[in-house]
Amino acid sequence: xxxxxxxQTEISVVEKEDVTLDCVYETxxxxxxxxxxxxxxxxxxxxxIRRNSFDEQNEISGRYSWNFQKSTSSFNFTITASQVVxxxxxxxxxxxxxxxxSFGAGTTVTVRA
Amino acid sequence: xxxxxxxxKFQVLKTGQSMxxxxxxxxxxxxxxxxxxxxxxGLRLIHYSVGAGITDQGEVPNGYNVSRSTTExxxxxxxxxxxxxxxxxxxxxxxxxxxxxxLFFGSGTQLSVL
Numbered sequence: 001x002x003x004x005x006x007x008q009t010e011i012s013v014v015e016k017e018d019v020t021l022d023c024v025y026e027t028x029x030x031x032x033x034x035x036x037x038x039x040x041x042x043x044x045x046x047x048x049i050r051r052n053s054f055d056e057q058n059e060i061s062g063r064y065s066w067n068f069q070k071s072t073s074s075f076n077f078t079i080t081a082s083q084v085v086x087x088x089x090x091x092x093x094x095x096x097x098x099x100x101x102s103f104g105a106g107t108t109v110t111v112r113a
Numbered sequence: 114x115x116x117x118x119x120x121x122k123f124q125v126l127k128t129g130q131s132m133x134x135x136x137x138x139x140x141x142x143x144x145x146x147x148x149x150x151x152x153x154x155g156l157r158l159i160h161y162s163v164g165a166g167i168t169d170q171g172e173v174p175n176g177y178n179v180s181r182s183t184t185e186x187x188x189x190x191x192x193x194x195x196x197x198x199x200x201x202x203x204x205x206x207x208x209x210x211x212x213x214x215x216l217f218f219g220s221g222t223q224l225s226v227l
Contacts, residue, residue, distance in 0.1 A: 043201075101146075106155050
């Protein structure tokens with residue numbers, strides 16, 4: 001069985017602050033994939049990034065960066081210099097060998113102007 | 114391309130009523146799935162399909178039926194609605210059967226069962 005834990009339920013920051021979202025996962029698969037999705041107040045789900053278990057390189061995309069550490073089973077997400085438009089619910093997800101994508105409970109990020 | 118289209122967007126049912134949530138995609142995706150989203154629980158997989166004629170259960174299948182007669186359509190049926198099925202439902206699809214493929218989501222259906 002696989003499991004994704006996002007321990008932070010809600011995070012509130014002031015604009016331009018950095019915010020890091022934690023994601024810890026459990027799986028018995030040796031090959032697996034990790035994802036982050038964003039759900040803005042409008043409700044749609046938007047894909048942000050995927051990472052496979054063999055690629056531990058960190059990734060940066062604009063103000064977004066991801067830190068994958070297999071040793072601690074974590075796939076954390078940092079928003080640098082946050083903006084009001086970053087306010088959303090962020091989900092971490094895990095896919096193993098059975099076509100089932102498991103999501104964490106989500107972290108609600110509120111960025112105040 | 115319209116992507117993944119879900120209908121209806123909102124629905125109110127009485128306990129015991131039945132209904133079908135529609136999902137259609139025009140991207141020729143093999144993989145389709147249904148999730149429900151509840152506060153504090155993230156998205157939980159209800160059923161999924163890896164191709165026409167093939168379906169399987171996810172994490173929370175009880176009370177729901179699915180079928181996949183065509184590549185494009187993947188309807189979700191509630192045979193006898195219960196208040197516990199009040200939730201937001203998302204349909205999602207992906208291009209291939211590989212686990213690394215990102216999902217394309219529909220806009221969601223907000224269902225209330227009274």
